Amino acid sequence: MSGSMQRYLESKRSVDDRALNRRVLSRFADGLTARARERDGPVRLVEVGAGVGAMVHRLAAWDVLPPRLSYRAVDVDEGSIAYAGERLPEWLADEGYAVEGRGDGLLARKESGGVDRRLEISLETADAFAIEGTADAVVACAFLDVVDLEAALSTVAGLLRDGGLLYAPITFDGGTGFVPTHPLDDRIERLYHRHMDELRDEPGSSRAGSRAIARLPDAGFSLLEVGGADWIVHPHGNAYPDDEDVFVDHLLGTIDGALAAYPQSVLEPADRERWIELRRGQLDRCELVFVAHHLDLLARA
Numbered sequence: 001m002s003g004s005m006q007r008y009l010e011s012k013r014s015v016d017d018r019a020l021n022r023r024v025l026s027r028f029a030d031g032l033t034a035r036a037r038e039r040d041g042p043v044r045l046v047e048v049g050a051g052v053g054a055m056v057h058r059l060a061a062w063d064v065l066p067p068r069l070s071y072r073a074v075d076v077d078e079g080s081i082a083y084a085g086e087r088l089p090e091w092l093a094d095e096g097y098a099v100e101g102r103g104d105g106l107l108a109r110k111e112s113g114g115v116d117r118r119l120e121i122s123l124e125t126a127d128a129f130a131i132e133g134t135a136d137a138v139v140a141c142a143f144l145d146v147v148d149l150e151a152a153l154s155t156v157a158g159l160l161r162d163g164g165l166l167y168a169p170i171t172f173d174g175g176t177g178f179v180p181t182h183p184l185d186d187r188i189e190r191l192y193h194r195h196m197d198e199l200r201d202e203p204g205s206s207r208a209g210s211r212a213i214a215r216l217p218d219a220g221f222s223l224l225e226v227g228g229a230d231w232i233v234h235p236h237g238n239a240y241p242d243d244e245d246v247f248v249d250h251l252l253g254t255i256d257g258a259l260a261a262y263p264q265s266v267l268e269p270a271d272r273e274r275w276i277e278l279r280r281g282q283l284d285r286c287e288l289v290f291v292a293h294h295l296d297l298l299a300r301a
């Protein structure tokens with residue numbers, strides 16, 4: 001079972017793998033290790049907006065997680081959670097985990113380097129703003145820019161009421177670019193970002209990364225680390241790696257939808273159509289490079 005959102009999130013995995021800021025990630029890993037030393041039971045991690053479970057797989061594969069961890073992956077989209085349930089057993093098995101189904105989730109175990117790893121994963125379809133519980137760490141990847149930032153920080157602070165870490169990588173921060181450049185690019189970028197900030201029905205912000213840094217102290221957090229995490233997609237010869245053309249095509253569709261919301265007096269529909277058609281043609285011919293700017297944030301509650 002897979003819809004266009006799941007295909008997009010699947011195609012985004014390798015782009016995020018490259019983009020994630022390793023300095024911030026390493027500090028997050030150190031924080032989890034320190035938390036594990038303080039606790040008797042498993043470290044409790046909640047991921048909000050977990051999508052298809054890419055971060056569960058990545059953090060397990062990259063040995064970021066302490067040996068005993070409960071991972072609660074929450075997303076409001078039932079299709080993405082179902083996809084995670086289908087794909088995670090195989091992804092984790094590829095990393096050497098023995099995986100078994102467990103109620104609404106999975107139990108993944110492996111022994112490596114003399115350490116017994118035990119990962120209890122629950123997959124939950126729910127509105128992240130309505131969940132209850134306590135966590136040692138909250139992961140919010142590519143999430144703070146698509147939700148109400150104030151509400152998100154307050155929800156996370158509630159989950160981390162015993163102190164703990166917020167790791168918010170891939171938080172969009174106001175840069176969208178294409179190569180080759182085109183005379184309409186600057187205008188289109190401005191209108192696309194303005195649509196995120198002012199026009200679309202859904203919440204979100206084109207400067208969520210910077211805004212989050214500014215809002216963290218009032219929301220009860222101190223910033224521990226921050227770093228750039230840019231999406232950069234370029235063809236390798238006559239193909240894009242790992243279906244990354246699907247990823248760029250999806251984003252072009254999002255930009256097209258945003259631009260279509262403007263009246264003719266702001267942007268001529270013919271200009272929009274020509275620009276999108278040109279970009280899609282360049283993508284088909286493996287001539288297009290795409291760049292988007294994000295911040296990875298790590299904060300302590």
Ligand SMILES: C[S@@+](CC[C@H](N)C(=O)[O-])C[C@H]1O[C@@H](n2cnc3c(N)ncnc32)[C@H](O)[C@@H]1O
Nearest residue numbers: 009049050051054075076077126127128141142
């Ligand atoms: C841009 S996607 C990122 C998904 C995943 N974190 C990743 O990086 O691949 C944003 C995700 O947030 C989810 N989402 C949006 N609002 C939500 C909410 N209120 N509660 C839970 N999930 C939400 C969406 O369904 C979507 O899967």
